[in-house]
Amino acid sequence: MAEIKGIAGMTPQEITFEVNRGGKFIVYRFCFSALVLTVLTSTDIYFVRAGQSRMAKALPWIILTLLLGWWGIPWGPIRTVQAVWTNLHGGEDVTAAVASAMGLQSVNWATAGSSES
Numbered sequence: 001m002a003e004i005k006g007i008a009g010m011t012p013q014e015i016t017f018e019v020n021r022g023g024k025f026i027v028y029r030f031c032f033s034a035l036v037l038t039v040l041t042s043t044d045i046y047f048v049r050a051g052q053s054r055m056a057k058a059l060p061w062i063i064l065t066l067l068l069g070w071w072g073i074p075w076g077p078i079r080t081v082q083a084v085w086t087n088l089h090g091g092e093d094v095t096a097a098v099a100s101a102m103g104l105q106s107v108n109w110a111t112a113g114s115s116e117s
Helices: 010-021 053-068 075-088 095-102
Strands: 026-028 029-034 037-042 045-048
Touching: 010 095, 026 053, 026 075, 026 095, 029 053, 029 075, 037 075, 053 075
Parallel strands: none
Antiparallel strands: 026 045, 029 037
């Protein structure tokens, strides 16, 4: 599993509490290109607590992609748009998968929200 940023020092119970309050595990996309080579990849997993901005964490990846992503032909512009679109919509929510992999217990998905929000 990728490194999870934002949970250092937290116990599984604290993480579960934050997820039940609306915290999300998010990955962002970015791409970079050089002539005919374009690479679209994901960041490490970020834990975004309830009330924190997912866009603030997405901004560096959007800027990186806009600067370095579109240079490859033909995939650079296509992958750049894909990465920026994903990040402008708050990144990819992987909360359910991470909670399952971490073995988090007592996650109340009715109050935590769906993995689509």
